[in-house]
Amino acid sequence: MKKFLALIALSVGLVPFTASAHGPTPQKVEKTVTIKAEPAKVWAIVKDFGNMQKWHPAISATKLEKKGGDTYRTLTLKSGGTIYEKLRSIDDADMKLKYEIVESQLPFTDYNSIMTVAKGPNAGETTVTWVGRFYRLYKLNPPIPEGQDDKTASDAVSGIYDAGLANLKKVAESSK
Amino acid sequence: MNIPSKIQLFITLSIVTLTTIGCIPSDTNSHHAYITNQGANTVSVIDTTSNQVIKTISVGKAPVGVAVSDKLKRVYISNVESQDISVIDVSTHKVINTIKIKGSPVGLTVSPDSKTLYVADWFENRILAINTTDTNKIREQLVGDAPAGLVISPDNQWLYIANRDSNDIAVIDTATLTIQKRIAVGKHPFGLALSKTGELLVSVNVQEDTITLINTKTKQQHTIGVGYHPYCAVFSDDQKRLYVTNTQDDSISIIDVTTQKEIAQVDVGSTPEGISIDQENHHAYVANWGSNDVSVIDTQTNKLVTTIKTGDKSRAFGQFIIKR
Numbered sequence: 001m002k003k004f005l006a007l008i009a010l011s012v013g014l015v016p017f018t019a020s021a022h023g024p025t026p027q028k029v030e031k032t033v034t035i036k037a038e039p040a041k042v043w044a045i046v047k048d049f050g051n052m053q054k055w056h057p058a059i060s061a062t063k064l065e066k067k068g069g070d071t072y073r074t075l076t077l078k079s080g081g082t083i084y085e086k087l088r089s090i091d092d093a094d095m096k097l098k099y100e101i102v103e104s105q106l107p108f109t110d111y112n113s114i115m116t117v118a119k120g121p122n123a124g125e126t127t128v129t130w131v132g133r134f135y136r137l138y139k140l141n142p143p144i145p146e147g148q149d150d151k152t153a154s155d156a157v158s159g160i161y162d163a164g165l166a167n168l169k170k171v172a173e174s175s176k
Numbered sequence: 177m178n179i180p181s182k183i184q185l186f187i188t189l190s191i192v193t194l195t196t197i198g199c200i201p202s203d204t205n206s207h208h209a210y211i212t213n214q215g216a217n218t219v220s221v222i223d224t225t226s227n228q229v230i231k232t233i234s235v236g237k238a239p240v241g242v243a244v245s246d247k248l249k250r251v252y253i254s255n256v257e258s259q260d261i262s263v264i265d266v267s268t269h270k271v272i273n274t275i276k277i278k279g280s281p282v283g284l285t286v287s288p289d290s291k292t293l294y295v296a297d298w299f300e301n302r303i304l305a306i307n308t309t310d311t312n313k314i315r316e317q318l319v320g321d322a323p324a325g326l327v328i329s330p331d332n333q334w335l336y337i338a339n340r341d342s343n344d345i346a347v348i349d350t351a352t353l354t355i356q357k358r359i360a361v362g363k364h365p366f367g368l369a370l371s372k373t374g375e376l377l378v379s380v381n382v383q384e385d386t387i388t389l390i391n392t393k394t395k396q397q398h399t400i401g402v403g404y405h406p407y408c409a410v411f412s413d414d415q416k417r418l419y420v421t422n423t424q425d426d427s428i429s430i431i432d433v434t435t436q437k438e439i440a441q442v443d444v445g446s447t448p449e450g451i452s453i454d455q456e457n458h459h460a461y462v463a464n465w466g467s468n469d470v471s472v473i474d475t476q477t478n479k480l481v482t483t484i485k486t487g488d489k490s491r492a493f494g495q496f497i498i499k500r
Contacts (some may be wrong), residue, residue: 021321021322021340021341023256023280023298023299024240024256024280024282024298024322024324025214025238025240025256025257026214026465026489028215028465028466028489088404088424098424112424131466133447133466139299140299141259141278141279141280141299141300142259
């Protein structure tokens, strides 16, 4: 958690996100957690796109917004700064949430993600998988500056996922 | 039978068995698919008769593009992050040469006469023309922003380049290596496909979720909607259909070329990127970046035949199947 907040703090003031070019090598982070709660209960928390602050410890507020047929949310971070995200789809049958980052000061770009809720290894348990695909910030040939490389990007996403899934487990297991 | 002769028999049997197994991959009628694995820094070689990985070859860092030459019995692999090209001898499955590039190689294609290897250099906005017999001989030409996919006309005359960030295709005269024209297409073209006759050119427009069909003679264009964030396309052997990978939908779109309509979507692995069709068995091979495997689709039934585990983050950008 501390590491994650440090990363966010570090990233503020770096090259701002732009919708233009990115490098040719996408990165991936995939994390899973097993939760001692029914899948339906966990899915209800995960799919609630406008209330991420209820389970992610780095987020203080979520503001939901509709633009035409599209749904967006603005996440306010406890460490300062915001993340602007677009909902891609909520699939109740497969318990799958897809979204992407439109704008942020995080040290990665062109990020999209899928959260999947499934039956866990034992009865009454749930497995949550969080996968992200994104690119590093640096968009030119090497040498790659510190803080804009693949590792910085992957570490930042890993930090967000680890902290989020650990607290999602806590929230889902403790709430009624 | 005493013990030593039992051992002898066992050894003999083992050798026979091993030899038999060893024979399958070297079937001379089979084709091989070369799949780049970005995260593993390897290439998986799939025998398209057995649909098994018969060899894994270490290459440079973050391999993406593939080009093959039946004539030279060579496979070329672009390694973006180590900034080089691995040259593989298909009879020994060994890397026999590494061509250093002062840039970031992505798309590759070999000319029909196998004399030239063309390389798209993503960050330097140029293409390189490498002499395949003397790889130190390299010509270059600036094209557009972030060049990606490359295809070449069957008469060897025209090279087409998708410039991802210029939203166009550069048409290069291969004799002079100069740009003859630019064709504006949809937003962020990445993969290209060309029909056998060279008459129909296809650009896959990632951020517009479309493909553009271009008649290279009449210059007429037609845009068709496909799935979310498509990457690559390939023509079926009879040229009647197009197979397009939809990276963010985990599917492929099948397009009827005559009616210019999508006729089906087939689910594949996660985040499908490169696609090639084997002319012998009419199967489409789809490299899945997200699930680290290859989906095999029968193009006559449009059904999934099998899934082959490859390596971390499979991409296979380009025509990656070679005759043996």
